[in-house]
Amino acid sequence: MSDGFRFSPDILARLGEELVPDADQGIVELAKNAYDADATNCTVRLEAVHSGHGSISISDNGSGMSADAIRGGWLVIGRSSKQQKPATEIYKRVPAGDKGLGRLAALRLGDRVELRTRPLAEPGVEHRLVIDWTAFAAAEHVEDVSIDVETVDTDLSHGTDILIQRVSDKFGRSAVNKLARSLLLLSDPFGNSAEFSQDRPARGPAEEDEPPARSDPGFSARLETPEFSDLEAKVNNAYFSDAQYRIHAEVDAQAKVTFQLLDWKGGTLHEMIDSAAYDAPLMTFDLWVFILDAQSFSTRSSTVGEVREWLTEVGGVHIYEDGIRVPPYGGAGDDWLEMNLRRVRSPEGRPSTNTSIGVLRLSNVAGILSQKTDRNGYIENEAFQELRRVCTDALEWSAKIQIRERDERRQAEKEAIARSTSTAKTKLNTVLDRSVKSTERRKVEKAIDQLVKDSGVENRSLREELQLYRSLATAGMTSAVLMHEIGRPLSMIDKAIDSLRRLIPTEKHAEADQRIARLGRVKQRLSSFISIPLTLLAKRKRRSGRVDVNECLTELKSLLEPVTEFFRAEVELDLAAGYAVINGSAALIDGICLNLVMNALNAFQRVGYSQPQRIIRLQTRQEGAHLILAVEDNAGGIDGVEISEIWLPGVTTSQDGTGFGLTIVRDSVTDLGGVSMSSVNPNSGAPASPLVFR
């Protein structure tokens, strides 16, 4: 007699419901198994689960399991085969399920489980088994209870049905809600939306002999739960109805395009028929745009967090060709319409892949679009470019409308404020007339006047600051435009020099070349100077996110080299060896450092100040949880103005100074969550500007 491990039935509870306590996660695990079986549909039905003796069924139209697969896989507990498992056989999906303990937890939700599976490879055959957990509970060891796999004939199509009966756990609303969310994240967003279901190729018994299409038609997980019909609707309609608005574009047979802006109910807000012909295939483009803030969701059944998570999984614009999804469009990291770039360039009124979900449905019966040989996207021929142009034009058209409406709203708000101020004034006078004795009236009026005066001072200071930034913005934009314009004549200089040289007699070439070389050097210097504002104005620099300050300083040093070299100043980098990343944008770091460097270059040229070795040091260092950015120079410190006033707008020590530089530094540091300080070292005369970021 041989001995070995034997398991008490209690181990099933340890491994099942105790390890995976959330019932919904177990059910999702079974739905993932359906996905891994190349199913296109999976239906989870909850019957009377709140009563404590309901049932749960999970049915799919996947490739099913053979009797051997049931015995060697499905009935084996605790062996995760996910890591070894290659992509799925038919649609080459990356396996999502872990055929392990989550499944056991789900199966143990009820007293009895019935499995029926019809393999694609064995048409007309169904394998069945029943698990009676009460039998296990009564047995001494797990091995004492046998489970028989039975095979019968069937005329049903391939797929798997799991029925969990006499569900002991009471399923409450929150558990069903969690299940609904999980199924949503698992689903192809357009797979189960009623709006798209007509495009999905129906698969029935008649098709079982045909090999399925190699293109993945997507996976749709449905939830049926009569007790919680609103949550059922959530899965079946996804979160489309929570969108703020929807952009719709359609190309008809005459290649004419209709753009529409629809509200969340589908009502038309704006419409434009573009007579410009597009050489694009028949197509419709829909983009649901969400405003992900608490205010927008205050009146909705979903939460911002839910929708944000859903969009993280499914956001972007997906393409469906004759009902079949074409990867990689709309997949993770794919932004084929460059929506994120557009949003960075001009944030207002423009969605990103994180705030919108879209679908482009097209008919390619005529074959004007060709997919690449690896089936990963289209060859970008003229038809594809046109198709993209329709979508981007729709986005631009919508953005213009959004911006125009925003301006109208702001204007209306201004007028409303002016009206309400006037009304408030009248009301106040009426109240004063009624409530305040005439002897006291002057005192009260005086106090009110003082309050109004103080508010006015604050408003004026805000307006001045606004004006300051408008001036700066105008200067920046003007210089950007001019820099572009200067670039063109600069490039003409080279050609002009070459053509002039041809006119010079050969014997004069040596003499002329000296002058030409000087002209070349001057032109080179000018080109370098021009490139500085253009680089600083690059849009990518204004993108917010994680910014490596060391990287910014290194880039800035090399960008400014032509300038610092001209002024014979040496820029030293002294960078923290460790982590020098903060939240913000490169533009803010550039703004801080560039203003301080320019101040130093101006200070070096002050009359009567001698500094044979001009040094500017850009330093980062760690001090506890802080990152210190220090910009130091040996240009003799600040004089002619109180140190406490140097950050104020308009304060300058230079006749042609704007007094904006250090104000921008201060505001940029504030924007980056830092604290700015300034100190002057009277011994070395070096002003230090340590900027601390938390």
Added chain:
Amino acid sequence: MTVIDDDEDGCEEIMEILRDFDFVPSTVNGSFDDRVGDLVEAIEAQDPNFVICDNRLQARQMAQFHGVEVVKELVARRRPAMLLTMYGSPDRLMLRRSRFDVPVIVHRDAFDPERIGEYFETCWREIVDDPVDARRPHRSLIRIDSVTEGPVRQIDGVVPAWRPDHAVPIPIECIAEELRNRITAGTYLLGDVNIGTKHEDELFFHHVNEVAPPPSEGVR
């Protein structure tokens, strides 16, 4: 002829232009910090007939002073000299401060080697105390148009005899010290102004040392 410029390419450019017109240019190299006298001595050592000096000498560390100081000193030593400048807005006020002592200031872009003779004559006539019409001082009435207080006190004035409808910035240093705190918008002063000039940049204000009673109606 000696050319002074801290930017080597800028210096070479002027010298080449001069060579094209058969002049024999030279230059002075070195770093002079705040020693205007040393630079002037270095120029004098070459004994040039004429000196052309750029105003900004600090960028590439030739000096910590402006070229205008060099030209002033040279002219004071009866050495004909002219100043080249880019005429940036802060330069205008600074140059007006010294305009009386610097006979010729030309924008770099407007420098014309064919007019060297004219530049020299303007300079030389001033040295021999016979200035050209555009540089001749006339005792003139100056109406203070506005006084803007700030880190740098800005004074705008109108010289009716030059242009009755045009206000120009007047450096505070051009006004006698004892009058500086007495002037407000509407004050009339008397000073020497070269009202024969056509260009605002050439105006100088010298010996502005009297407060004048308001003029009669007809003069306003």
